[in-house]
Amino acid sequence: MTTPAARRAPQSAPLPRPRGEASILHADLDAFYAAVEQRDKPSLRGKPVIVGGTGGRGVVATASYEAREFGVHSAMSAVEARARCPKAAFLSPRFDAYQATSRVIMDLLRELSPLVEPLSLDEAYVDLAAGGHPDLSDDGVRAIAAALKERVRERTGLTVSVGAGSSKLIAKIASDLDKPNGLLVIGAGDEDDALRGLPVTRLPGVGPATSARLRAIGVNLIGDLAALPEADVVAALGRTHGRGLWLLAHGLDDRAVVAERESKSVSVEDTFEHDIADLNRLSAIADAMARRVVDRMRRARLSGRTVSVKVRLPDFTTLTRSATLPAPTDDARTVARLARQLLGDVDVSAGLRLLGVGVSGLSDWTQGDLFAADTDDAAPEAEAALEAEPATAAPTRPSYPPGRDVHHDEFGHGWVQGAGSGWVTVRFETRDTPPGKVRSFRVTDSRLQPAPPVTD
Numbered sequence: 001m002t003t004p005a006a007r008r009a010p011q012s013a014p015l016p017r018p019r020g021e022a023s024i025l026h027a028d029l030d031a032f033y034a035a036v037e038q039r040d041k042p043s044l045r046g047k048p049v050i051v052g053g054t055g056g057r058g059v060v061a062t063a064s065y066e067a068r069e070f071g072v073h074s075a076m077s078a079v080e081a082r083a084r085c086p087k088a089a090f091l092s093p094r095f096d097a098y099q100a101t102s103r104v105i106m107d108l109l110r111e112l113s114p115l116v117e118p119l120s121l122d123e124a125y126v127d128l129a130a131g132g133h134p135d136l137s138d139d140g141v142r143a144i145a146a147a148l149k150e151r152v153r154e155r156t157g158l159t160v161s162v163g164a165g166s167s168k169l170i171a172k173i174a175s176d177l178d179k180p181n182g183l184l185v186i187g188a189g190d191e192d193d194a195l196r197g198l199p200v201t202r203l204p205g206v207g208p209a210t211s212a213r214l215r216a217i218g219v220n221l222i223g224d225l226a227a228l229p230e231a232d233v234v235a236a237l238g239r240t241h242g243r244g245l246w247l248l249a250h251g252l253d254d255r256a257v258v259a260e261r262e263s264k265s266v267s268v269e270d271t272f273e274h275d276i277a278d279l280n281r282l283s284a285i286a287d288a289m290a291r292r293v294v295d296r297m298r299r300a301r302l303s304g305r306t307v308s309v310k311v312r313l314p315d316f317t318t319l320t321r322s323a324t325l326p327a328p329t330d331d332a333r334t335v336a337r338l339a340r341q342l343l344g345d346v347d348v349s350a351g352l353r354l355l356g357v358g359v360s361g362l363s364d365w366t367q368g369d370l371f372a373a374d375t376d377d378a379a380p381e382a383e384a385a386l387e388a389e390p391a392t393a394a395p396t397r398p399s400y401p402p403g404r405d406v407h408h409d410e411f412g413h414g415w416v417q418g419a420g421s422g423w424v425t426v427r428f429e430t431r432d433t434p435p436g437k438v439r440s441f442r443v444t445d446s447r448l449q450p451a452p453p454v455t456d
């Protein structure tokens with residue numbers, strides 16, 4: 001090897017061996033939540049859209065590119081976002097719609113390789129070297145990426161930025177560099193050139209504290225870091241962190257793409273209208289969810305060992321806690337007890353936006369069941385059915401956060417443009433219609449109901 005890293009590294013610690021081809025791909029949808037909203041709401045296409053907590057202390061989850069031009073970005077407070085871009089459409093997130101689209105995208109990625117590592121609903125690594133592609137030259141990879149972008153566009157109507165490189169680091173940087181709707185292959189051997197001029201904060205693991213320490217030793221760019229002897233970086237950041245970053249600065253990253261195990265699971269979750277901070281109330285909801293999960297499992301003749309609780313905090317941080325039983329169960333009380341216990345370990349004092357209970361590690365109810373093959377599809381079906389059910393925690397009167405899908409007996413499918421003072425304003429349109437008309441109704445109008453998103 002002839003990289004600077006190779007020359008300076010101590011003999012005792014072998015260097016990661018870079019791949020000889022740009023066969024790791026990073027796919028990242030552009031402004032995902034906002035793009036789904038613009039796809040499903042034709043009147044918002046080309047306009048600023050902000051998805052997030054719409055209340056006084058909410059934060060921006062995703063801003064469309066039109067809104068970003070006003071300086072609005074993720075994690076900004078909703079109050080500041082409104083001040084910067086008062087004309088934007090402010091929408092509550094529709095996670096069920098985002099999840100449905102995410103499933104389509106992840107399936108497309110799995111057609112490229114069995115090694116797909118999702119990072120979030122809209123972002124994943126793909127190891128093309130495991131996919132049996134005959135041509136992994138830079139041009140070959142570019143053709144694979146271009147075809148993927150086209151299929152994502154056809155199937156979901158969305159644009160994805162794709163980067164490829166000889167490592168996860170390089171692939172992710174490549175997809176970032178060319179956003180939105182990008183396609184960039186950084187060829188093997190070109191890593192140093194690509195990295196040198198970028199701020200050091202582009203490296204994973206460089207947060208505010210690390211970047212302050214690096215600034216103190218004169219490091220602002222990745223190239224500055226790469227130019228230092230390893231010992232100086234280790235002295236500033238400690239052995240493990242220092243060496244890790246020094247290697248990354250040289251484009252040396254041998255982290256493997258790890259496919260998520262395809263484990264069947266049955267789960268149910270609800271997003272609350274108002275954040276709930278009362279642990280007793282949350283525990284009661286978890287109990288009801290456990291009963292629903294077990295009900296579905298039994299119908300699908302499944303039992304499972306791992307119980308999970310998922311919570312989303314007011315700032316959209318999502319946490320999952322799970323515990324594994326010694327033997328599979330299909331007992332609602334056991335699932336509920338574990339779920340309560342897991343929930344008890346979460347700080348709910350700031351309130352929860354969302355709570356979910358799931359069981360995974362599922363096995364067929366009866367060993368050697370002749371019809372076991374039939375149960376393979378049962379879990380996803382159960383999930384779909386659960387999503388369509390009314391929420392456990394739903395108030396008795398329907399609620400109409402902005403952006404929510406609704407159905408009107410006379411006017412069809414639409415979405416809530418605004419609500420207040422006993423009125424709901426609805427725009428009647430779907431992804432396949434031209435921009436629609438707006439009408440207002442009394443909240444009590446029985447012809448108007450919340451509806452699940454239209455998915456394909």
Ligand SMILES: [Mg+2]
Nearest residue numbers: 028029030122
């Ligand atoms: Mg994205």
